[in-house]
Amino acid sequence: MANETEQIASIRSLTLTQLEQLRASPKPTYSIDGQQVSWTAYVESLQRTVDWCDAKLADYEPFEVQSQGITG
Secondary structure, eight states: OHHHHHHHHHHHHHHHHHHHHHHHSOOOOEEETTEEEOHHHHHHHHHHHHHHHHHHHHHHSOOOOOOOOOOO
16 A cells, blocks of 8 residues: 555656646647647646645544543
8 A cells, every 4th residue: 555655656756746836837728730738738637636646645644533432
């Protein structure tokens, strides 16, 4: 499990670096040979990857369940 969380954390970190670079110098949407290149869609895709990583890492986080017993 630790190896998997390390991989997910690495993917998250690399994706955040890409997002930071794209936001520092945004590009316009353009077409090449009839194929549309949308930087906005690419940024949204990267953000979804970060969100997925966050959700997966949260699944591995320890959690605490608080309960209370009553005796009669």
